[in-house]
Amino acid sequence: MLSSVATSRSNSTRVRCAALLSVASSFVLLLTVAQLRELARLHRRPSSPSSRDERDDGPGSWEGRGNSSSSTSTSSVVAGPARGLATVPEEEEGDAHARRRRHHYMELSMSKSDARCLGIVEPEYVSSTLDFWPIGTEAWGNASVINADLRDPSLRAALGGLRPSFLRVGGSQADEIVYRMGDDDDDDDDEGDVANECRRRPQKCLTGKRWDDVMDFARDAGARVVLTIAYVRRTRVDGDDGGGGDNDARDWDPTNARELLERTRSNADHARAGTVYGFELGNELRHKGKIKNVTRIVEAYRELGRMVDEIWGRPNVTGGGGGGDRPPRPKILGPASTGGGETSFLVSEIGPYIDVATYHKYHGGGKDPDMHAYARSTSFYNHPAKLSGPGEAVERYVGRRASEDNVDDGERAASRLWVGEGAMAYNSGLPGVSDSFRGSLWFANLLGAMAKTKPLPHGVYCRQSLLGGHYELVSHESMVPNPDYWVAYLWKNLVGLKAVGPIISPGRKDSVELSSRITFGCCERPGKDTVLIHSFCAKSDDDGDVVFVVINISESRGINLNITMGGNRTVYRLQPNAGEGMRSQRVLLNGRPMSIGSDASLPAVHELGVTLARSDLTHVPPISIAFVVVHGANVEECLPSAR
Structure with a gap:
């Protein structure tokens, strides 16, 4: 079982706050x-x-x-x-x-x-994301993992300004991505299911060359990658007409994921550097009933861990990623859920097979007509106080696991808590709010709050997104940082790891x-x-x-x-x-x-x-x-x- 990162677990006392005296x-x-x-x-x-x-x-x-x-x-x-x-x-x-x-x-x-x-965070506390969201939408433009200009000097400088950090590569569309990892990514004569899918839907195809570009981009900017591996695409059986179908029709097929893992390990420079910090499996799998069969999810996480162990080698007893000249073994993260009860439930199920517990947290909807008024209310800034539920779930699980005598040495237990994807508002954010200084006031308060949640502080907050949406840290149109970027930049330069x-x-x-x-x-x-x-x-x-x-x-x-x-x-x-x-x-x-x-x-x-x-x-x-x-x-x- 991997050792846990030090956390502060002081007892919190509920008090009734006194009213201001009238003067x-x-x-x-x-x-x-x-x-x-x-x-x-x-x-x-x-x-x-x-x-x-x-x-x-x-x-x-x-x-x-x-x-x-x-x-x-x-x-x-x-x-x-x-x-x-x-x-x-x-x-x-x-x-x-x-x-x-x-x-x-x-x-x-x-x-x-x-x-x-009051809490200890990781050096990568302020981190960011890249998303597979479809090309061509107004809020995203050329901001997808597939087509963003990762060589743009301003974008590279912006990510580098947050070093050290994690770059979580995922999002809702991550479950639909196929991996074409061969050396001949652009061979039009190539046959096979993956090649055919990539020709039919190039915006949902991650090639080996593009994957190398993503790893280069992260490494050069002092970031390490967490990649969300497709789950739904490999459990779904399409309808007779090629559409619709059942997302939960079969066990997860790991074949395409294995090709991705092997390509990642074969890149010697990135393998030695540990550029890929870890893998998640699926994005918000239980959200709105997308996947109902939890037994399949658990077995899929177990299989992902087996493949990583086979390709990189099993972790040693102290939780290290390798031994001797062996490159560091990537971590397994999850469940990448929507928080609340779903996080508690999934952590209790997949806990033995993950190193880090992740969930997603948004504080409103970008399409909610009341969101503009809500964001102007001072009560909006009290919202971070509600973020301790997932921490309680992780602590309960870790405490239970620690008391068990029959824990398999090959099993892991999540003892670290991240927000793997988070912003003020989902549905690509709220124009004029989540990309403005109003959002920065909220963001600064959130970063202060996340480090002190009880009973477990959030070690990392991956801000959605580095590029794309109305919550982007850097404008995908101009490559000019939005106000929240400068909050993150000052935080990295001035604020330590201990609240x-x-x-x-x-x-x-x-x-x-x-x-x-x-x-x-x-x-x-x-x-x-x-x-x-x-x-x-x-x-x-x-x-x-x-x-x-x-x-x-x-x-x-x-x-x-x-x-x-x-x-x-x-x-x-x-x-x-x-x-x-x-x-x-x-x-x-x-x-x-x-x-x-x-x-x-x-x-x-x-x-x-x-x-x-x-x-x-x-x-x-x-x-x-x-x-x-x-x-x-x-x-x-x-x-x-x-x-």
Whole structure:
């Protein structure tokens, strides 16, 4: 049985979050009648995101503001709803214009010795996918595994910017792909079922040459491939007219899959490098009753494992992939299900034959008419708290397997949990949302949450998709990165592998309890809080450095953070392009446009940070994501000795 990756399994405690104390009455006594009228007028005023006097300063205008305690309000109210909860600081009582522009104020800290690990992720935590989706659809164009330009310098640079990562190659159409792995891929005289299918449906044919191209693309960009092998195509019996048929008519035929495996192993360079990390079998097999016979699925996974063992050699007792000069053995992943009860059920059945448990997670439908409104609601950001079910299923299974004495040495037990495919919305995403900065606020919060799910953190999140759909990280039309790419890029450069907490906020009595949950800041007033915070060991943690990921989803109020720990801090603020708001597809980092250069170079992130002294306040504008690296924090969980 392969050894498991270290995970944090601290007990979670359900608490009822306290409501914010009302402070309005104490201020009414201090206000004059004229001031009350002015406040009433401001309350009636519509909060248009485009109104400059109703919102905070735009991108690039934060320099020098809110960076000293002398210029900041003394209010003790912390991050809450964007409007109507902030107190009126004494020095602003007679200044209506200042009241319109006031910021929230919040103190943050963390105990050096009492902070604990809330979850550990893998170095490839932020990963991506390529899809076999049909050629020619508007949202995909030339984005399929079959026809994407894998030699495009910008695309190669984009994937390389996420190294190390996994590139999951699959999707709904993966179950329909045939593999033509011979040396004469383009021989028109070749006969046989596979050759005939490839001539009839070239968009669903993976040739040996194209498979080599995919492996080259991944290896050159520091990624390893997880390939979804076709299941349904090899269990279906077509109807008499060549269409329809029964998806579940026979046992899985592994013949074509074996040809793929043998071709993969015969590529000596990629075999030695371990370019192919592993294989899945089928995509969402139980979704909408596509496959009902679970016994066949289990036996097919078992057969896939046998073939991999035969071609690469069985794993050794410590879970390694090979021995001596033998190349590393690819892992078996699955069930690639749609989550929830299906994941729990399938893991319990195929668990002995997989190394990593994978499932797919979307948070809405791209064709849902209510999705636009839902994505604008602050309650949408609470959704990640619901992601622990598959982890519970895996932990139950691993615990049961560990207690059994009759485990065959050749059997594996999944003890790692991935989202093998995930995005904001299925059905190719939601134009103007999942490909805009609004989606980036959600994505940053999700990455923070996935690392802390109980009882098992998600070690890897494969974002659907690198290319294709309205959720793509890189535009398949222009090869220009969308906003979510830059969230992933900064995460890779700045955030370490260990989530730590609790975050302590003296003005917030329940901060210790809240920050040990999925998202600090999301639960005091469910669906209302507009500042969400996650804390991790920084990627460069020699001095126990910590990074706070601060997501301000308010369109009108900034926040001033007083971080009372460590020494200097370096701040990286992502904002939409000036004047474009939530729908922007262009991103600024500390006021500078983010883009891939004409020479396919990526921005040097560490040269773009802004250094602040400990005594300075850290300003986080509306509609922004700030990565705040606190140097010299000396948090014990983040010191080299705790790795």
